Amino acid sequence: xxxxxxxxxxxxxxxxxVTSMTALSIDTMLPALDTIxxxxxxxxxxxxxxxxxxxxLGMMAGELFFGSLADALGRKKALMxxxxxxxxxxxxxxxxxxxxxxxxGRVVQGIGVAGPKIASRALLRDQFEGDALARISSIIFMIFxxxxxxxxxxxxxxxxxxxxxxxxLVFLLLAIINGLWLGLRQxxxxxxxxxxxxxxxVQLANILSIMKIKSVVALTLALGCVxxxxxxxISTAPAIFHDIYGITDLFPxxxxxxxxxxGVSSFxxxxxVRRFGATRMALGALIAATALSAMGMLGVVHGGGVLxxxxxxxxxxxxFFCLGALFGNLSAIAMQPLGNMAGIGASFISAFSSLTxxxxxxxxxxxxxxxxxxxxxxxxxxxSTALTLFFYSRKVxxxx
Numbered sequence: 001x002x003x004x005x006x007x008x009x010x011x012x013x014x015x016x017x018v019t020s021m022t023a024l025s026i027d028t029m030l031p032a033l034d035t036i037x038x039x040x041x042x043x044x045x046x047x048x049x050x051x052x053x054x055x056x057l058g059m060m061a062g063e064l065f066f067g068s069l070a071d072a073l074g075r076k077k078a079l080m081x082x083x084x085x086x087x088x089x090x091x092x093x094x095x096x097x098x099x100x101x102x103x104x105g106r107v108v109q110g111i112g113v114a115g116p117k118i119a120s121r122a123l124l125r126d127q128f129e130g131d132a133l134a135r136i137s138s139i140i141f142m143i144f145x146x147x148x149x150x151x152x153x154x155x156x157x158x159x160x161x162x163x164x165x166x167x168x169l170v171f172l173l174l175a176i177i178n179g180l181w182l183g184l185r186q187x188x189x190x191x192x193x194x195x196x197x198x199x200x201x202v203q204l205a206n207i208l209s210i211m212k213i214k215s216v217v218a219l220t221l222a223l224g225c226v227x228x229x230x231x232x233x234i235s236t237a238p239a240i241f242h243d244i245y246g247i248t249d250l251f252p253x254x255x256x257x258x259x260x261x262x263g264v265s266s267f268x269x270x271x272x273v274r275r276f277g278a279t280r281m282a283l284g285a286l287i288a289a290t291a292l293s294a295m296g297m298l299g300v301v302h303g304g305g306v307l308x309x310x311x312x313x314x315x316x317x318x319x320f321f322c323l324g325a326l327f328g329n330l331s332a333i334a335m336q337p338l339g340n341m342a343g344i345g346a347s348f349i350s351a352f353s354s355l356t357x358x359x360x361x362x363x364x365x366x367x368x369x370x371x372x373x374x375x376x377x378x379x380x381x382x383x384s385t386a387l388t389l390f391f392y393s394r395k396v397x398x399x400x
Contacts, residue, residue, distance in 0.1 A: 027151035032164040049235035049365035058110020060354035067347030075123040082115010126189035153252035218393040219334035224356025225386040231361040265324025289322035293380040305371030
């Protein structure tokens with residue numbers, strides 16, 4: 001039976017739910033990290049941050065795979081395969097009796113969640129173009145921005161009312177709902193005659209070709225540094241609020257306030273980027289973020305490892321405001337030289353920026369010592385490195 005195309009409102013609702021899986025899989029976990037560590041007998045509290053970073057590491061592997069799979073099998077089948085893998089990883093986490101098994105499940109979850117992330121972008125591109133694509137994407141992204149603001153509250157309620165495993169049960173239910181909704185209501189958008197057979201030698205050759213474009217590699221690493229600052233903060237945020245400021249119950253509220261900085265900036269960026277251009281917007285945000293990080297680092301040194309809470313909130317809101325002007329703009333600039341390799345190029349940029357960010361977050365988390373030294377040093381180094389890479393990408397592009 002032929003499935004009729006979804007109405008626009010239902011389509012937006014479905015794909016807002018699909019694209020929110022990544023943020024939900026990360027941010028809902030934050031209030032549960034300490035509890036999970038105690039229940040599973042983790043000796044070093046810093047090890048719980050791997051619950052966040054290893055999911056991103058798994059997502060990196062999946063992003064390389066699902067771009068090609070969506071071109072070969074079709075968008076809908078690639079989405080469904082991703083949901084199945086995500087569900088399998090979630091069952092592993094539900095049954096985990098050790099931190100090792102839990103982390104293995106998180107890696108599998110990360111591989112699976114890459115399917116909805118990558119294939120949904122291709123599906124959107126199949127169905128919409130031009131102003132219509134920009135409008136639909138903006139609406140979905142605005143809904144997506146709300147997820148990090150409410151996810152920690154959902155996680156805290158589940159932990160307090162039941163158990164931390166209830167969070168993973170919600171993840172499993174979400175995968176089932178998305179699978180049924182997609183299966184019953186969303187038609188395939190890539191006809192068989194337009195599909196590209198999986199040829200790993202061709203894919204490898206394309207990746208090697210992309211790696212020869214120095215500006216793309218530099219911007220991919222810069223994007224990874226930028227995402228790494230956010231992931232480093234997310235991984236250690238519960239510990240920072242609890243250890244330094246004695247905040248536990250109100251953590252979801254303050255986390256949402258800071259996440260709002262990204263939402264406000266993303267909204268403004270969408271309205272002014274055509275006037276100023278992605279390059280100027282990204283450069284301005286990188287310079288501002290580097291300067292703010294340097295000032296924050298000086299303040300932490302002066303304060304013996306801490307900042308007054310109002311100053312901490314102001315600093316990180318400002319830094320997140322800069323992040324909102326960086327993600328989309330850096331990605332767009334990195335994609336410009338790729339031409340016909342845009343599909344595998346998107347997977348390359350997403351995968352290797354995820355790998356870079358996960359490594360930064362894991363390294364930063366290992367140096368957390370109950371102060372703000374680790375996170376502020378991480379942000380200063382990452383933003384200054386991203387700024388240097390951005391300048392390098394402009395230079396090599398000019399000379400190429």
